[in-house]
Amino acid sequence: MNKIRISQIKLPVAYTEQDLKKAAARALRIPVAQITSLTVCRRSIDARKKPDIRYIFTVDVTVSADVRALLKKHRSADISQAEEVPYQYPVPGSETLTQRPVIAGCGPAGLFCGLLLARCGYRPLILERGEDVDARTATVEAFWKTGTLKEQSNVQFGEGGAGTFSDGKLNTMVKDHAGRNRFVLETFVKAGASPDILYVNKPHIGTDVLRTVVKNIRREIESLGGEVRFGQQVTDFAVKNGRLSAVIVNGTEELECSVCVLAIGHSARDTFALLEKKQIPMLAKAFAVGLRIEHPQEMINLSQYGQGYPQQLPAADYKLTGRLKNGRGVYSFCMCPGGYVVNASSEKEALAVNGMSYRARDGRNANSAIVVTVTPEDYPEKGVLGGVQFQRSLERMAYRAGGGSVPVQLFEDFCAHRAGSGFGDVLPSIKGAYSLANLRDSLPGFLGDSLEEGVRLFDSKIRGFARGDALFSGVESRTSSPVRILRGDDFTSPGLPGLYPCGEGAGYAGGITSAAMDGMKCAEAIIQKYRRAATS
């Protein structure tokens, strides 16, 4: 009981640590010298009085004064006893696990599932269809340069999963009373991310740093006796006595196991098809589709921070939502300040885009996806994989529209249903080849109309959002999984005991942090049920 938490400390952007200490002392009405340590727990930006932008802090302090007396004296919601909820490692169960647990997929879900199992002594085996992060980086960069796609290793597949070539935003809406979120962030910091992700309200790693971070997490798993094998796709399951007995790898090798965590992400369409064939219970689910839009970052900075804003501020972001006349919701998704649109395809002759940024977020453009929600009623084909087929048809359309390059259209041309003939002031910041195209007439009518209305709606929130030379590129179709792979309270599939559907692909997460947290939950379920195997 020696730490005090103080919130709502407001300071100018050019603050120093001493300013923060002084402000904390002022709040407690004690001399600065009595503050013996100070940790920033949270820092957010208050831009309500532009351009007088302030940071708002929550800090924990230790003091050389009577803490009880101070807390008694300050009966304020902004001053309280600091309480930390450290993550509690699960207690092993009693059933015997005869083989190492297998994890299919080395994205955030598989990686954190593997890390927790490894830290608890279970020596997991992670099978990843794609390449290790170094080889994968070379493959992806070659794809952006030449257009030659490797279907097993790309922006969606390979070490680190879909998040590796990403913006690396780490915020999540998932409620967390168990300390998993903190565990994930602390693990990232230990593996090389900036410590500021522990306290800024919208933490961001950046793709350049993420590549090192995922490699370092893998190394920790390996150092604890776990193993990660690349170029290894789970292509089938063997079943004995009604439960999982083995996974088949690359169509040939049979690996005996009684536990397999299926952390395959939202793009493993062939694995979804396998699951359907095996009658693993799944449902088609809603997701969102749309196009990515680019604006000058400076336009967004001016809108969010005001004229003459302090230059120390990070590239500004935005989050926009609205309701359309047709009743659908429209919103911005995965906004990347100072970032790049990336060709994020994983199938031949089909094109999907997404956004990424480097740690510095110093690119000239801001981009985000403008998307509308689509539900199984919208999918032309019915059945569990109707959403997958809908995604694929949109991606094939985008591929055709751009002749294999990322199709790009100025917003004014989009509204006029024409391909256009050149750019205005906004020049594309795109990883991969691009070409001007008539995206509007390639999209289903409701989608094109919704996006035009949505962008015009958002112009009332960010001036210039609907500028004629804003750039659309498409198609943004991999926003979340088009299926949910059902699981019970014990985290296993009701159709195949031993199979643990996990992460975003299974429909239990949306984003890096929530996928990582779901990976931890699956690991916890395994640990709480089983004693670790005596041998491998």
Ligand code: FAD
């Ligand atoms: P994935 O990361 O998709 O990992 C699944 C892994 O399983 C893949 O590596 C795949 O190769 C492997 N796999 C698939 N099938 C098999 C199989 N049968 N056998 C073996 N291996 C298999 N989220 C954020 O929170 N912030 C962001 O800034 C952000 N930016 C993004 C930018 C881009 C370009 C992309 C593509 C995504 C972005 N996302 C972002 C989304 C985020 O990456 C995902 O939410 C997250 O990676 C999901 O984690 P996952 O582990 O569930 O699945």
